Amino acid sequence: MSVPAGFKRITLQLARSREFPQGSARHGYEIIAPLDADNRLDVETWRKHREACRVRRFWAGERTELGHLVHRAGGRGGSTWVFDYDAAAEDDDEAGFRLGDHVWVPGEYVSIRDDDGEMHTFRVVTVEDVG
Template sequence: MTWNSIRLELARTKDFPQGSASRCYLLRLPLTEDGMIDETARKAEPGRATVRRFWPNEPDLSGYVVRTPRGWAFSYRPGEEDDESVFHLETHPMRLGEYITLTEPDGERLPFRVASLSALGGLATAQTSTR
């Protein structure tokens, strides 16, 4: 298990046919060798599992990656009103170039791509994807 820094960037959508690097999330998560969230490590240090949301013309948001009865979510305040759920993250690995679907609080689903992934506190170098 290694704690990792992960950058998710908006993938292709109707409004952004080329995607958008300026609409992104920065995550800090423990991952197993196969790219799955290490739930044991996250439970041991839940305050380290963080998310930062960067969106043009909106204030940045900081919160936590949390496990809910419906799966994983990004949560910025106590309660579920602001949670952004992550589709099938419990069975989908976080690997460079992989796609992940987030559901915003208003119900809109958006695709994101793992644009970079690097180990924290280790000697590993950052990997970036140009896909």
Template structure:
């Protein structure tokens, strides 16, 4: 299967400054998906260099990185260090379909929920 562009926007996160969510904060990914909308590990191996992760927010410059995998763990990598920059809770088990939710640990260590708002073939 080919690559897909996936957009996730900050969902409601009660108890944080994002209690009502924020459509202007989120992530845009390019990744291969299986027919049921999950990350395609085999296709990822072939398209690793094309799999990007971009974090966006109105009060900061966009941060460009890549989708990465180490062992069974998927994450967003913004530099070439060995550290995991932004781990995504059970990313390999998520279904990327409009309306689904994904939890991401941000750069401050907070686990925040994002809603998939777009999935389009690249």
């Protein structure tokens, strides 16, 4: 699948935590998504190119998960962004905490609730043009 112009490849790595005091490059996400001029997720472009908005979850010791970045109604502020690995299974979604409010630049931090309900903090490592 070709990705429209202006899409970015965003790499997140697990930030420091009790379990990983130095963080972990072996735990994270790679997201393909449109960003606006302020480096925030662009919901209008997402609506036009939903299939191109992808996520890859890599987690040491587990199989890689491939899915979509999805914008849904509900949540704080009236909407939320989730990572959906199986459209038929509602419980597989991982929800981001206010992902639409974040500026996606290296060094920033975001929080994502995994499918077990546990919140993890990730550091934005790279933001690159796709293609």
